[in-house]
């Protein structure tokens with residue numbers, strides 16, 4: 001296929017694979033299944049399948065989609081989980097997913113779900129994976145699989161869905177089908193308002209996928225689409241499903257299974273099989289995610305901006321900041337939530353005077369527990385679809401709100417960072433006439449935070465410490481935060497990215513407040529907790545509320 005290069009070690013051309021040629025002849029290249037954009041970037045070939053990435057939403061998909069019918073849903077035919085122990089682990093994982101989806105429904109709706117329907121990759125002999133709970137398991141035969149992937153035919157699922165279906169679980173179903181929007185609109189219209197759709201998928205935005213790139217084991221020729229949380233959510237948004245929770249799910253494997261995959265059936269696996277070692281199970285972050293969506297009554301939720309303002313001993317600035325906030329016009333409705341942490345300098349009295357102002361609410365804390373704690377309290381009270389955290393000072397420019405909101409409203413990003421260094425020299429962020437050493441340290445810290453963040457989370461950011469973090473509600477839905485102090489700021493960014501939302505950076509104005517003017521960050525006591533938070537969030541186990 002590839003003609004050997006005659007000059008130099010690099011080859012710049014290759015002949016098309018048979019799959020590409022056949023598809024071209026049939027004209028079966030498809031636009032992006034999520035956003036319909038016809039703007040793709042070639043990624044790689046694997047086993048004759050050509051993978052591309054949508055430049056607009058980041059979806060990775062096979063183009064042309066695989067046409068040959070394959071027993072995609074037959075786990076055994078796919079050569080997976082031949083050992084009894086591996087099958088048991090697989091079953092246990094499916095059962096746990098059902099349990100978790102049901103638990104999320106119960107937490108949100110206050111009652112146990114009636115019917116649960118499970119579709120997708122399950123073992124043949126799985127009766128009801130949850131034991132007691134009534135679960136309908138729908139299996140796809142070869143014909144049905146082909147009709148699903150070719151025409152988006154979900155007839156076999158639809159006949160089991162009705163008003164009593166509270167939870168529909170799609171276990172790696174959407175990946176088998178390039179027509180996800182069609183499939184989801186059919187399925188969603190068969191469900192009642194408030195029903196849950198739980199999607200298990202191989203997350204292309206996960207850490208293993210980002211690091212291993214084309215060698216990520218989850219890329220295999222039988223799948224045609226690979227989502228990350230963000231573009232999956234975009235797809236669901238089109239059909240009126242709103243994200244209410246998501247988590248990474250480390251997958252359990254036996255050592256034999258891992259050895260087999262890593263060594264392509266060389267002697268390691270058979271050897272391990274003969275020892276007790278082989279059946280030891282380990283949990284690996286393989287890149288599987290569970291995202292849970294709720295069907296919205298009516299088609300679309302209306303947008304609202306919630307501005308959370310944590311306030312503690314800010315008597316000088318709080319009044320003018322609140323005035324400016326109330327006067328600030330944005331293109332969607334907004335609410336301002338002030339969290340006052342029992343200041344000792346008269347701030348509480350100033351805030352009290354704003355009580356009752358249109359679009360402003362005040363939450364009083366009985367004692368200061370740190371900025372992070374105040375922000376968390378404010379976020380819990382917020383009713384908007386988009387959140388923004390505003391310090392009670394003028395270091396940042398309120399005029400930047402519009403630029404920060406725009407990519408979110410256009411659904412080009414769910415998480416936006418206002419970067420103080422974008423387009424500037426990294427070292428010009430803070431200039432204090434009084435304290436040159438401190439200014440240098442602050443600038444150095446910012447660069448160090450951004451670089452560490454980028455390496456740990458595989459991102460490209462210039463300023464992760466910025467106050468301006470604007471994000472959709474779904475970015476933090478179901479996330480448990482622990483930071484109470486200034487380290488919450490870093491935790492927030494890390495957890496949003498861990499949840500699968502990459503930040504988009506927008507340049508903002510910034511006027512540093514001098515330390516003498518009451519800047520409350522203590523370099524020594526705040527630096528370490530914040531910096532170590534970068535690492536702690538990276539290796540934190542997913543937590544449930």
Ligand SMILES: [Zn+2]
Pocket residue numbers: 032033034035036037054055056057058059
């Ligand atoms: Zn796209």
